[in-house]
């Protein structure tokens with residue numbers, strides 16, 4: 001999901017071999033379209049709004065996509081529903097929640113980093129921060 005430049009998709013194509021298949025999706029498929037593999041398919045797809053088959057994939061992977069979505073709950077619901085029973089869902093994101101600015105950077109820099117990485121209105125991260 002949100003395959004971008006296709007590096008993970010290409011790696012997966014090599015892993016699944018000629019009897020397997022890889023489907024990569026993105027809003028912008030121009031880089032995925034350039035990946036020429038016999039076991040590879042590309043789908044222009046908006047993970048927030050477009051339907052996705054449920055219980056259809058052995059592995060569903062996304063990296064650095066959810067953090068870009070202002071409304072990520074429907075996307076997450078689709079990703080959770082997409083693996084076959086017993087399949088895998090792998091979500092990779094940067095960890096901005098446990099990031100701690102260096103106090104020796106000065107109050108202004110600390111406030112700037114905290115404001116960018118975990119502002120009060122940023123949803124899930126802002127709710128988790130007090131727990132850490």
Ligand SMILES: C[S@@+](CC[C@H](N)C(=O)[O-])C[C@H]1O[C@@H](n2cnc3c(N)ncnc32)[C@H](O)[C@@H]1O
Pocket residue numbers: 001002003004005006007025026027028045046047048062063064065068069
């Ligand atoms: C930071 S790039 C990560 C690309 C790739 N996953 C990687 O790790 O190399 C974010 C990708 O998410 C895609 N994207 C953003 N919003 C999307 C959406 N609503 N549905 C599908 N893809 C989306 C962008 O087009 C972009 O390719």
